[in-house]
Amino acid sequence: MTWLLYRLYRRWVMAWLMLAIALAATLLILWAVMARSISSHDVQSCVGMLAREQTTSSIPTCSPGAFATLDSFQTSNAAVLAALEGFPLLLGMFMAAPLMGRELEAGTHRLVWTQSVTPVRWLLMRVACCLGLASGLSALVAVATLPWLSLGTNVWFGSKWPDYDLSFVVVIGYEVFAVVLGLSTATVIGRTVAAMAATGVIWVSVRAAFEILMRPHLMAPVIVKGMTAASAGANWFLGITYLDSTGHVLTPAQVSALVGSGSLDGHGISLAGVVQPDGRFWAFQTMETAVFAGLALGCLLVAYSWVKFRLASQ
Amino acid sequence: MREAIRAEHLSKRYGRLFALDDCDLSIPEGSFTALVGANGAGKSTLLLLLVGLLRPTAGELLVFGRAPHKERTKTMAAIGFVSQDKPLYKSLSVRDTLEMGRRLNSTWDNKLATERLERLGIRLDQQVGRLSGGQQAQVALSLALGKRPALLLLDEPMASLDPLSRQIFLDEVLDVTKEQQMTVMMSSHVIAELARVCDHVVVIRAGQIVACGPVGAAIAAWASQASRDRPQRVSDLEEAVLGYLSMQLPDGK
Secondary structure (H helix, E strand, O other): OHHHHHHHHHHHHHHHHHHHHHHHHHHHHHHHHHHHHHHHOOHHHHHHHHHHHHHHOOOOOOOHHHHHHHHHHHHHHHHHHHHHHHHHHHHHHHHHHHHHHHHHHHOHHHHHHOOOOOHHHHHHHHHHHHHHHHHHHHHHHHHHHHHHHHHHHHHOOOOOHHHHHHOHHHHHHHHHHHHHHHHHHHHHHOOHHHHHHHHHHHHHHHHHHHHHHHHHHOOOOEEEEOOOOOOOOOOEEEEEEEEOOOOOEEOHHHHHHHHOOOOOHHHOOEEEEEEEOHHHHHHHHHHHHHHHHHHHHHHHHHHHHHHHHHHOOO | OOEEEEEEEEEEEEOOEEEEEEEEEEEEOOOEEEEEOOOOOOHHHHHHHHOOOOOOOEEEEEEOOEOOOOOHHHHHOOEEEEOOOOOOOOOOEHHHHHHHHHHHOOOOOHHHHHHHHHHOOOOOOOEHHHOOHHHHHHHHHHHHHOOOOOEEEEEOOOOOOOHHHHHHHHHHHHHHHHHHOOEEEEEOOOHHHHHHHOOEEEEEEOOEEEEEEEHHHHHHHHHHHHHHOOHHHOOHHHHHHHHHHHHHOOOOO
């Protein structure tokens, strides 16, 4: 079965490999150019000054070249983020969904099933080969991303959170989910183009919903009195809240009712930062990866049931 | 004689529609059975049940004593199947297609599969997608025969072929099946071809088997039932096939 998949898709595998190599090479070139620029304009010192000055509210004193490099880094980082966040989506939409959809459209799955291959083995081999290939490609890209990430950590005041979505742990979770989702939607829908579209819509929806609604609450945030975005340092700053004199959190409505037109200090109310501490970064990565791996397992169960009870033996 | 296929009260329902309804069937080993019926009568459903790609709604279906949907791997090792649409991987070469057969079947006879294609002038290095419809049918047949199956199921294998290709295809089927003492069940709309090769016939009408057995006995059973039924229930195809078959019988009945 592995031989058959290799013979059928070897040109396709080569094309994907070339794409991953091109992406990795682009990342490394971009990193080399940006690292040189950061070093030549002494951006490290500028970032240090900015960090100190933000806390003291004084005017930054970096050179124009350093500011330009920082701007350029932010633009490049956004592009890298988009490209790497999109890579699992590409794998799901353009590798996994067509791999299954074309087979079902052409009816060649029945050719294989009427040899001595069971439908379940057929499905699992396709999932395993597709996941294996996608993992290899993702690993290649993830390794090439490491220098860029270290660059980012230095520029973002030592925080890993801004590049959270590029870290190789969650990238594995996204990639596994995207690939299994692509295979599963194609199995259920049985049409390549429709499956590709469905994979894209579902993947983007799930990723966005998780990032906005669930990720900040994976662990209860910590409230630090007096902390602001500027003084959050390496922590993930989620927002501000209000505390009363006993340290209890107040809602904005409660604050309005208590304070009226007076001052916060007069009522013993203080501002506090809501953060996820820097030390939780890897715990978050592990939890999010587990959630996406769980979603992938759910998709796989759907595909398995569909093949076993619908396609193979109605 | 041992039974290759046995069905008792076999039914298959798609939603509310019965594709097969309470069918009894017995096909002896070594027979060449024509499966006759109008479009939508249930022929393909029966063949798909035999290869375990469908599960019976009720009743029992056994192929060499095994239920195909329960013991798929063991049953499929004994069955060669050529479906109506003859799905093949168009991007593979003929050689790779046969290699796939070898790798996926423990009983594969590469010599048999390769030699018959070479005899037909089909180049092994040619891409399957570039072959003519007749040549693709021959590759699909080789893939089925290379397994050295005890039962060969052919679902309208000649539907898209020109008369010459049909002739060649059927001659090949006859040669190999006689040589290997194979049981064959073939559905087809090409009356003359069925008459030339079959010794048993199964007539399906609207999901029910109206005749099954050796040609003579089946025709007699069919004729008796057809005379009882309203004429419009008997399809033109049934009438044509069985009329033609009866003309081919030695005593002309």
